[in-house]
Each structure stands twice: as structure tokens, then as C-alpha cells.
Amino acid sequence: MNQSSLLLTQGDPAGIGPELALRAWMLRDERALPPFAVLSDPAFLERVAQNLGWDVPVISVEMAQIPKAFPKALPVLPLSVSVSAQPGQPDAGAAASVIESIEMAVSSVQEGSASALVTNPIAKHVLYEGGFRYPGHTEFLAALASEGREETCHPVMMLWSEQLAVVPVTVHIPLASVPTALTTDLIVLTGRIVARELRERFGIANPRLALAGLNPHAGENGAMGTEDARIIAPAVDALRAEGIDVAGPLPADTMFHARARSRYDAALAMYHDQALIPIKTIAFDEAVNVTLGLPFVRTSPDHGTAFDIAGKGIARPDSLIAAIKLAARLGGS
Ligand SMILES: NC(=O)C1=CN([C@@H]2O[C@H](COP(=O)(O)OP(=O)(O)OC[C@H]3O[C@@H](n4cnc5c(N)ncnc54)[C@H](O)[C@@H]3O)[C@@H](O)[C@H]2O)C=CC1
């Protein structure tokens, strides 16, 4: 049993994930990173390092060997399949390795042999072509975590940085579907999970939540849409009745400037871009995607596969490093 190691999934092998894992290992001392291993094909990662001209020794290990191996080489827990990819040229044929890497990481963290998992980016549309049937990691991880449990996990996506934390209540759905997907129950469930985890995992004794409205000016008394009063305001009342400190529905255009941000610990946004635009604008290099509502810790960089720069060695490792550090903090490594 080794509680101190973090596992990094491979992500899309044609994206920037593999080179960011190498880069994070190269910066392990400078950035004081805890031991981690990557779930991938060691020969593939060696080729990525070679092609970039980076001196990164790669060592194939078993879980218990990670802490000892980490100072001298990048530990890799081998997959059952070999991996090959051209940077920037995604191929649905790689889906099996991407999925195996995630599944292995979840098994290890569930059985307690790893402290947390950090996922490298996947390209959703490429995985869909390969038969993947979840919108993204968030829902896939919840499905894996729910196996064999009586109650299914409700996963909540939170993008976290020192300056701002945001939660999209609806996530990877078309904008046109948002008004029907948005229900008072969904907002209340999401708010409850966020408040609980900010308390229990982030150590905020009395978390303050801010709920965004859906429409301009939070509906302007119904003149610009009715969802704010019909769906969001009752959720605010219900969360308050549970003793949670909530403000809203707030006009979304004025809730993300610095003074407004100082009034809450997390903003619940009603759809993906309402949440992710402000945080990626303020903290693109530092923000971390963390999944709440799971029985284990999962973090991820906030960015995607960045196929346009993959293999060039110019991708910034900061968000992955922030994800590793947050996983270590929340997972107790
Ligand atoms: N956690 C995950 O698995 C995520 C996966 N994605 C996936 O990534 C794919 C590409 O998505 P995009 O919208 O293009 O977003 P993206 O984040 O991959 O790229 C957007 C822009 O930011 C740049 N960029 C991203 N990361 C960077 C880094 N570390 N250093 C320097 N520049 C960086 C890229 O070069 C590009 O110009 C999509 O298929 C999407 O599904 C997107 C977000 C998160």
C-alpha cells in the first residue's frame, strides 16, 4: 500500500498531455512536486522525449516502486497496449489506450494504492469516434466510481484557481438545451455538493456561493426571460433553507470582477461558457479542473489537447503542475 503517489493518465497521445507529463517531471525539484507516475506505454513516452530532444529517462514500474524511482526517472505504469501517435494528428484508434489509462488510474485510487488521479486532456470528439459514450472524464469517472454502489455519484465540475472558482451547473450540452436541462433540483444538488466539498476538502468552514442568472440582468424582472425567477431563485431559497450561504440569482456580467469575486468562494454558472470564460480569462495558466462528488480526488489542467502546438515543446506545463499540486493537497500526499 502506498498512499503517497499520484497517477497521471496519458490523455490523447497526439495532444500535449504526454509532453506536459515529461515537462512536469523535469520541473519536479524546481516546483517541489510530489512523486507521480504516468499510465501509458513507456516506449511511447521515450519517443516523445527523444523527438523533443529532452533528457528524460523513463522507467517502467509497479505502484510500490514509484516514490523510489521518481527522483531519477519518470515512472510509468505500463498499459496492456502499445501506443503510437503523430503529434497534432489525433486518431480514434488510440481510444483504447486513453480509456485503459483512465480505468487503471481509477482502480488504483479506489483500492487505495494511489492517493489521487490527475487526468491529461482527451479530445472528446476523437473518443466519440472510438466508441466512448460519456461526454467527458467527469461523467466517465462518476460511472466508474458508481459501479457496485447503491447510489450513483453525481459529479460536479469545478474550475478552481486562487482568484476564482466556478462551477458550470450544466456542462457539455448544446446551448439550446440549457433552459430545459436546468432545473431547481439540479441547481440545489450541485450547490449542496459544492458547499460540502469546499468545507470538507478545501477547508472553508462556511462556504459562500454565488448563483449566476441565466438571462441578461438575471431576467430583468421577467422581461428578459423567466428562468431566473422560476428556476434559479427557488434554488437559492432551498439552499438557504439548508443553511448554505448563497447569493443570487446575480446578473452574470457583473459577478466576475475583482470586488465581486471577493464576496464568494465559488460561483455557480448555468452553462459551460458562462463559467469557463471568466476563469480561463483570469487564470488560464493556473486554473485546475477538479471533479467534486466522487469518492476520490481527480484534478486536471483547465486546457485541452492543444493539437495546434503538440510536439513542439512549447506548451506551458503550469496548469498541469497546478493540477498535480492540488491533487496532492486534496488527496493528502
Ligand atoms: N480535461 C480535458 O480533457 C479537456 C479536453 N478538451 C478537449 O481539447 C480539445 C481541444 O480543445 P480547444 O477548445 O482547442 O482547447 P485547448 O485548450 O486545447 O486549446 C485552446 C488554445 O489554447 C492553447 N493552449 C492550450 N493549452 C495550452 C498550454 N498548456 N500551453 C500553451 N498554450 C495552450 C492552444 O494551443 C489553443 O490555441 C477538444 O477536443 C476538447 O474536447 C478541452 C478542455 C479540457
Ligand SMILES: NCC(=O)COP(=O)(O)O
Ligand atoms: N471544458 C472542460 C472540459 O472539457 C473538461 O471535461 P472533462 O473531460 O474533465 O469532463
